[in-house]
Amino acid sequence: MFQAILKRPEGTPHPILLAALFGIAEAHLQLKTPETGDDVLERFIDRNHADPDLPLIFAKLDELYRAEHRPSRNELEKWVRRPEQPRRTFARWYLARLEIHAGRRERARQLFTDLRRTGVNSPAIAPALFEFAEFEIDDGRFDEAIAILDDARLLRPDPALLTRIAFLSAQAQYLARRFDTATAAFEQIAQGDSPWTKAALFNASSGWLQVGNHTRFIADYSQLEKQGGDEQSRADLRLEEGLMQAAKGDKKAAASLQRFIHDFPKNPRVSEAWVGLAELAFHSSPPRLEEARKNLDRAIETGPTDAAVERADYLRIWVEEAAGGDESKVIALAKRFLERHIESPFAPEVRMKLAELYYRREDFANAQTQFEIIAQQNPNDSLAERALFFAGESTMSSMGEHTLDRALVLFDQVVQKKGAMRWAARNEQAVIERKLGKPNDALTLYDEVLKSDAGASEKREALCGKGDIFFEGGTSDPASYERAIEAYDQLAADKVGSIHWRNQALFKKGLCLEKKGDRVGALATFYKILEDESRPGERRELFWYYKAGFNAARLLEEDSKWESAVAIYDKLVAAGGSRSEEAKARLNNIRLEHFLWTD
Template sequence: MKTFWAILLAAAALACAAPAFAAETDEDEPLSTAKLTVEEAGRLLATGRAAYEDGLYRLARRRLEELVAGAPDKRRQAEGALWLARVELAAERPEQALATLDAYVGGARAQALAANYAWTRAEARFAQGQLAEAAAELDGFREKYVAQDVAPVALRLLARIFMARQDWSGAERVVELIEARHPKSSEAPSAAMELAAALAVARQNDRALATLARIETNYAGQIWSERAALKAIELQLAQGRRPETMDRLREMAANKSLRPETRAQGYRLVAEALGAETNYPAALKTIDQSIAAAENPVQRLESQVAKARLLLQSGATEEGRELLRGVAAKLPDETRAARLQLGLADELARMAKWDEAAAEYQVWLDAFAGAPGTAQVLAGRGWALWSAGRPEEAAAAYAQAAELETDPARRLELRQKLGDAQFASRRFSQAKEAYAAALAAAPTGSAAAIRAQLQLAESELELGETEAGEIRLLDLSRTEPATEFSRAAAMRLGSLYEDRGALESAIEQYGRVVETCAEPESCAQALLARGLIRYRMGAFAAAMDDFTRIRDEMPRTKPAEQAAFMRGWCFYLLGKDAEALRVCEQFLKDYPASEFAPDVRFWLGEHAFNHGDFAEGERRFAEVAAEYPDRPRAADALFWAGRAATAQRKYLAANEHYNALMARYPDSARLAETLLAQGDVLSELGQFAAAILAFNEVIVKFPQTPEALVAWGRKGDCQYTLGQETPDRYEEALLSYRTLLDFAGAPPDLRLQAGYKVGRCLEKMGRAAAALDRYMDVVYAFLQEEAPPAEANVWFTRAAFGAAALQENAGRWPEAARIYGRVAESGVPAAAEARARMDRIRQDHWTAP
């Protein structure tokens, strides 16, 4: 953040400095080598210096080269070479500057000229990072050249060299030397301010504050004192020392006796401090005061840039963008305007305002197309579009950037990104071409080449070129030594094999990753993948080994959470319920916010339910539903909470759980089952009419389903019960049971139950003969089943006993005995009871066997 705004402010400052070096398109004039007169040499020197000061470096270079080539004497030649070297330095060509100075140093005999040569040589060496050599060039300014006009400037450069070395004591001594030898020079306080800034950057805060305090005292009444005070306040604010500095800062900003520069900067610092506290209304009000107080155009521009920053941070993105655009538009120099516009786009990108950033990059492209940096801007726009989820547009930007980029490494990176954007756009053929180009450009065996190879394989797979893609992945997976990309290839192969059901091959690939993994995350991912396959294959002990290894060796990796979850399931499926319970309880302590927590808590409810602790089961199920209402387990949890309440005979509570399920999750797959369960609960509460409504809802909403079959039977049961008070309800019950009997594909036990209940209704209606027929239909149907389900035993027994009772009531003892005999011979649980009844009839009524 600070770097960005420092660049913007630097650009703003440059805007009001000497005009920039404008592009010159005229062809070079032939260099004159004619001998110059003293007067001509003087004019060329004056012209060259003026052009240099105005930033017209090409013109300055031409005129000074003419002077050097045709100088009437060595002194003037050396003087021309000195200024030519300064032009080269300004054009960021320190090597040429040094070569020029070396070529003509012999003519610099006068001490003033020699001093300037020494200073300029030091500047050139400093620009090249040759700190020791630069310092050696400046040694003469301590004594030999101390009286020269350039001495303060040279000593300030020496102080900078010490700062670059972080030799703070050396820098302080040089600053003191400037102050002692050149007390009236502005270079002394300038050097001291630079030292304070360098100390602050190096986190030598106490030393920086001491330096600033000395400036404030030594230059009291001067602008330097005010600047030092502001810099000290800025540093203290950065340290978080707000209470003791904000009041002083406000006082300085409001003090009209201080210079406008100081007040403007003070207001700006207050505004930035308020902005850091997110007090944007006050910050914006204060920055407007800074703009109003600033008389210097550069400072006003700085404050406007700061205001734009505050607007962006406060969420007033459009207003901030417009202001910064306006600032850029006021700059006469396109290069600096472009820099400001690019800074705006970069800042929006840093703030993750991707659509806005993309728009500002486009503004730059519309205004400065073809300017230096176009490839960089296109790349920035591509990234903003990619991050905004607009991969097709990102691909277009990356394609243009790659075409313009001249640096091979950057061009390679852009081709990779181009491929990624096209892949994300599902333009797999184009992605394949981009990755192939990246592969061709990347050094053989490099990370970039292997990455391109991996993405090329993915493109081939998406294009249906499965064999080519898998061969490429296989080659990558066998790369020696193993790399993150070779392991990624092996993981991808494992996933492909897993998807097609080749589980053993998948296990082999994941195992190769486990054997070669260099860092915990990839190793844990491979172990988890292998463990999950083993779990699917029923190899729970082997799966447990993988999950446990993750827990023991890689506890801080992402897969550790799921591995801990799966350990509980492995224990459960291995029949170790106590261990499973312990692992699940520990999981909730270790990962309370886990995505698996609802499943674990649901299982704990199941565990309690299955072990007969229905109260605990209800509590746990209800908690899952309450705490995870948007998770898939919520509806199931409410259903089982109702079942657990029913098991405790808490029918009202059960009904509340079922009502909640149907209200919150009307599309739940459990709806039919829930309506059935609710009907049963209402039946237990004696609310048979309400229960019938629940069963009817199942019948209407879910016809031709197993639940509908059950609902017809339960509805008949309610109607039968109501028939005890209203006999007409037996007819309704009879219709319900007969409807169930007519269902094609109804399971045998349900058909037998319905048949028995039809007989029971007929018996209640006084139609004994018809009831007997129905009872015996059930008996004969059961006996004809080769392997009747266990659930059918009870209906066979009840039907047989009901039929026998009717025969007994009619005095048909032999017929009754024969019916009991069929039950006795069937081997059902009631066989002994049936035999006893048969024997009693034969004994009491002399019935023959």
């Protein structure tokens, strides 16, 4: 019967035609032959581009498409290309839906954008704009979503959709962290009589927590309670109150969480409150580690939610590390967390901690593996650059075959990120080239750092590295010592750098002078370190101080200047560092051998 009506539609009232169309479509849905049913609707739309019931017909066509395994988009694509309206606008809408389902989000965005710019100003288009706004919110484009919803309002949709538009706009403001604006909008929605009233009151209460207005939170919470808000919603708000206070360091947080546990003892989220109390104990000054452990145990005993288990497993790692016990226990906890919660937002941070623990234990193979996983799984995360850098460091420190080549690749990946560790990575590459016996390649890398916008510390390291290469080259080319001295002089002249760099540069300059046969110059250079070993407000540097002292004393002993050598050793003993006993032993030997005892 339906087919007969559609074959000879002349003179048939429009409602009858529409009923016939929908009857055929529904029959094919029941028969599970939607591919045949959509042909009937497509033919009708093709012949009636301005039918007043196009919104309903396209909606039914979309229902058929969704029932198909691989719906054809040919007709929609054809109508999108053709100018007839309003068919073109509806085709864009429903083709965008298909593209979203297929994962082609950029094409969907373009179709929605074209739809938004269309000249069709009908309330029937408002639901399409609403979907477009939801799409943009999913992609974190909150301001764009709000602008789209403003356009939807101008189309004057029915009151129910208008309320949904207002609610979604307020949600977008909330997600954009404009809590004042969002909360005001939610309160306005709550004043109306709609199915969204309680949800709006809930969100308004949450918004007041975000801005720290506890009085307004209580007012909206009480209103929600009066309007019969369900117990779970009220419990969620009370828990959020305590957790929000804890996040902001509010002293009332512990009391709020304890009150939640008291008022909602059977709520499944009680476990989350116990974890919150554990976090407060851990972050107190000083940390109350035993209390944190007990609260975590209580959380697990109460039948924890997935969120509570995740946060408890996360916190235990840091509690045990802070306790300063066996690192193996911390490693085991970190590995367990990654096994249980691989999709957790905390996973990259936990993996970084695991990698650092392996690195600290000189388990470089495992450290490298974990660092590389972080970089591969989170290429755009702030941890990625640091992870790649330390993957390179781990590789350099391991003894495997071809490790230096792999380290070069990893450090180059750091450089390509153009982040804060870029030039430190270049310096490490230069160190590797030196180990591989390629000093010229290393010099090229050091020069790149020195000519760049690298920080002062990276440039000092590069300058020192250049000097070291020239020093090593002095064995075959004595003129290279002079180039090394130039680099060391430049480094020592840096008044801003630490005393460590100055003393290192002077010591190495002294070695160069000694290699050149200038023993007097070498001794004078070593004396500069011994006479000016510290700067105001800076910790005393002893490593290069001792090296300079022992080398100066050696030169003096070789020239039989025993009293001068004794004076040097006296200074080294008085320094009170790790080599003072060595200096004391040498001092006593010289005095015994050369009768230099004093009263």
